[in-house]
Amino acid sequence: MTKLRSAFTYKSFLGGYTFLLLLFVYLPIVAMIFFSFNAGRSISFPFEGFSTAWYMEIFADKYIRISVINSLLIGVLVGIICTLLTISTGLVLRKEFRGKDTIFYFFMLGIIFPGISYGLGMGLILRSAGVTTSLLSGLPVHSIWAIPWCLLILLMRFDPELRSLEDTARSLGANEWRVFREVTLPMISPQVLVAFLFGFILSWGELIRSIFVLGGVHTIPLHVYGWVTSLPFTPALYALGTIIVAFSYVVLIVIGIFLRKGLKVV
Secondary structure, three states: OHHHHHHHHHHHHHHHHHHHHHHHHHHHHHHHHHHOOEOOOOOOOOOOOEOOHHHHHHHHOHHHHHHHHHHHHHHHHHHHHHHHHHHHHHHHHOOOOOOHHHHHHHHHHHHHOOHHHHHHHHHHHHHHOOOOOOOHHHHHHHHHHHHHHHHHHHHOOOOHHHHHHHHHHHHOOOOHHHHHHHHHHHHHHHHHHHHHHHHHHHHHOOOHHHHOOOOOOOOHHHHHHHHHHHOOOOHHHHHHHHHHHHHHHHHHHHHHHHHHHHHHOO
């Protein structure tokens, strides 16, 4: 009886904790979505009626369209860079050699190093070198931020089963290039796609590092930042936020699907 009571108490505590955590995470998002459909300009209660007019305003704004195109372009480029670098780095780090751990932690610095400090430093270097800031000048800082996460995802797939299949291919006479092309790459392809998508989504939402290196080029995060610092809040801002969240969730769902697919491939 005591064990049952303890188990019930533990499950109740865990359930309550999970509920509060989900409430803390998702309540602001739900509130933003709710007020994005407010017919009036108010961003607080009372709710004045249901309307999609603010979404029509967002879709009609040419500056938002330009920002979306810029965000998509830099996100795709960062995804490609992350994919190529993480594949090559992962192939190196799966081998045992002196300095392996040092190289791995060197890549992890992109996560640890404060984004505002790195952005300031890169902005200083670009200005000192006389480089005109543009969309491409954001590629290094976005890539440095995204590569460690993509590398961690890819390294999970370099497991003993994969090594065993590669050794079997070698024993049958396949050279290293053929082993990579016909065994390694197909086996890690779900993680490779996830690395691309992860690099893309991290670049898509990056603000702090972008402020100092993109100059007058607007991405979606920079557009939102300029909006909240210079224009009054309206439900149109929440409509834009809802669209961004919806797009991000779609990408994350795709990432989850391919990660599950990759875990099942043995």
